[in-house]
Amino acid sequence: MAAGASTDHPAPGASRGRARGPWAAGARRARRVPVARRNLLAEKARLAMSVGGVAFAVLLILVVGSLYRGWSAAGGLFEELPGDVWLAQAGTSDPLRTTSFLPADRIDEVAGLPGVRAVVPVYARRVSLDPEDASLNVYFLSLDVPAPDRWPDEARRFLPAEGSIVVDSVFADEAGVSVGDAVDVLGRRLVVERIEPGGNPLFQIAFMNGDDARSLLALDRYVSFYVVTAAPGADLDEVAGAAAAAVPGSEAHSAADFANATRDLVNQGFLPVVGALVAIGFAIGGAVIALTIYTLTIEKARDFGVLKAIGADDRFVYRIVVVQSLGVGAAGAALGIVASVLVATLIRRGVPEFVTELRPLDAAAVFALALLVSAIAALVPVRRISRIDPAMVFRA
Numbered sequence: 001m002a003a004g005a006s007t008d009h010p011a012p013g014a015s016r017g018r019a020r021g022p023w024a025a026g027a028r029r030a031r032r033v034p035v036a037r038r039n040l041l042a043e044k045a046r047l048a049m050s051v052g053g054v055a056f057a058v059l060l061i062l063v064v065g066s067l068y069r070g071w072s073a074a075g076g077l078f079e080e081l082p083g084d085v086w087l088a089q090a091g092t093s094d095p096l097r098t099t100s101f102l103p104a105d106r107i108d109e110v111a112g113l114p115g116v117r118a119v120v121p122v123y124a125r126r127v128s129l130d131p132e133d134a135s136l137n138v139y140f141l142s143l144d145v146p147a148p149d150r151w152p153d154e155a156r157r158f159l160p161a162e163g164s165i166v167v168d169s170v171f172a173d174e175a176g177v178s179v180g181d182a183v184d185v186l187g188r189r190l191v192v193e194r195i196e197p198g199g200n201p202l203f204q205i206a207f208m209n210g211d212d213a214r215s216l217l218a219l220d221r222y223v224s225f226y227v228v229t230a231a232p233g234a235d236l237d238e239v240a241g242a243a244a245a246a247v248p249g250s251e252a253h254s255a256a257d258f259a260n261a262t263r264d265l266v267n268q269g270f271l272p273v274v275g276a277l278v279a280i281g282f283a284i285g286g287a288v289i290a291l292t293i294y295t296l297t298i299e300k301a302r303d304f305g306v307l308k309a310i311g312a313d314d315r316f317v318y319r320i321v322v323v324q325s326l327g328v329g330a331a332g333a334a335l336g337i338v339a340s341v342l343v344a345t346l347i348r349r350g351v352p353e354f355v356t357e358l359r360p361l362d363a364a365a366v367f368a369l370a371l372l373v374s375a376i377a378a379l380v381p382v383r384r385i386s387r388i389d390p391a392m393v394f395r396a
Contacts, residue, residue: 046299047328053292054332054370055339057285061366062340062358063347064281069357077205078258081143081158083120083227085240086253093253094261095124096139096203101222102250109246110226115234116243120145123213124224127185129175136175138167139203140185140217143227144210157194162209164193171204186216203262226250286373289332293325293377321378329374333367 078086078095087110089100104121111119123142145159160166165183167175172195175183182189190212208216226247230239240252340363344356 050292050295050328051332051335054289054329054374055336057288057292058333058336058366058370059340059343060281060288061278061285061369062337062363063344063356064277065362065366066340066344066356066358068275068278069359069362076259078262079255081227081255082229083255084230084236085228085243086122086255086258087226087228087243087247087250088224088253090249090251092251093257094264095225095258096126096262100124100224101219102224102226102247104219104221104223106247107226110228110243113239113242113246115231115239116228117231117234118229120227120229121210121223122225122227123208123210123217123219125217125219129183129185136171137204138171138206140165140206140208140213142208142210142213142217144213144223157196158207160193160207160209162211163190164209165190166194166196166207167192168196168204168206171206174204188212188216286369289329289370289373290377292332293328293374294381297321297325297378297381318379321381322375325374325378326371329370330367333370336370337363337367 086095087102088095089102092098092100107119107121110116121144123144124140126137126139129136129138141158143158157166165185167177167183172178172192177183177192179192179195181192183192185208190208226243228239228243230236236254240254244250244252341358344358348356
């Protein structure tokens with residue numbers, strides 16, 4: 001009886017020894033075979049769907065995230081304008097929602113202060129270009145520079161020629177204008193000299209020549225702001241304080257102050273909604289990646305059982321699972337990044353109000369996130385696979 005039992009039910013250790021012995025060389029050779037790649041390519045339709053699922057998740061995350069970036073960058077224009085200190089009428093903390101008037105005859109006093117290199121008067125006024133269409137409401141800025149050709153190229157894009165204006169792409173789309181078209185501004189026809197990329201549906205900023213601004217904006221003996229450029233090495237706080245003291249009723253602001261005030265306008269009206277969409281996009285995208293990789297791994301459970309039956313250890317199986325998961329994650333993330341660039345570009349061309357800013361660092365972060373989620377999603381089912389009894393694989 002004992003002999004029969006030994007024949008029908010061999011000891012686990014002896015069975016394992018017989019199983020591993022003949023297959024040891026084959027298992028070693030299998031380690032040199034790109035099992036993960038063959039496993040993925042065995043079902044190309046399943047591979048395409050898995051990569052597509054990851055790509056769609058990355059596309060969702062990046063497009064919504066770039067929309068958030070684009071809108072949150074509103075106001076950065078003030079930081080691009082030349083100058084270090086903005087003098088405004090006291091109480092003017094937000095240039096877009098408040099009005100500033102300063103005496104126009106104080107430029108010489110400010111220019112003569114220690115540490116001041118240049119002073120530029122700025123005219124600003126919100127103008128409705130079409131009385132019957134309230135959406136065509138543009139905030140015109142004019143830097144009254146006496147010799148624009150002496151300014152650096154990055155500043156000259158804010159200095160159109162006389163009789164011309166520079167607008168952003170959002171306004172150009174809403175007004176239906178292109179470069180060379182004429183726009184009626186307070187009864188005078190001004191030609192669109194250039195269309196700058198970007199803009200914002202909540203507000204549009206356009207630039208006007210100083211000679212046109214003095215006659216059209218009708219500020220008479222006033223300017224809206226003074227932009228002060230400090231000399232190299234000068235203390236900005238001292239320059240700001242002295243300049244404010246030289247212009248009665250004024251206060252000094254940095255370009256960052258005005259930029260942040262403009263961003264606050266966007267933050268209050270739109271960014272909370274976009275921020276919620278970004279969070280939802282990350283949650284959905286992560287879930288899609290995790291579910292895709294998890295399903296792909298579970299569906300190959302029988303194949304992993306076969307590998308264990310021929311002598312592959314758990315570490316070898318883990319490596320295959322993680323490699324194929326990272327392969328799918330990397331391919332899907334790369335495809336999603338390319339697709340997000342194309343989709344954002346196409347949408348922006350059709351809907352300029354869809355302001356996006358896709359940063360390389362954001363794309364790299366989402367790529368890394370996709371790989372991390374892929375690895376985690378693969379390690380969850382791999383524990384289940386490690387408990388597979390190889391003998392179950394060969395049952396009918």
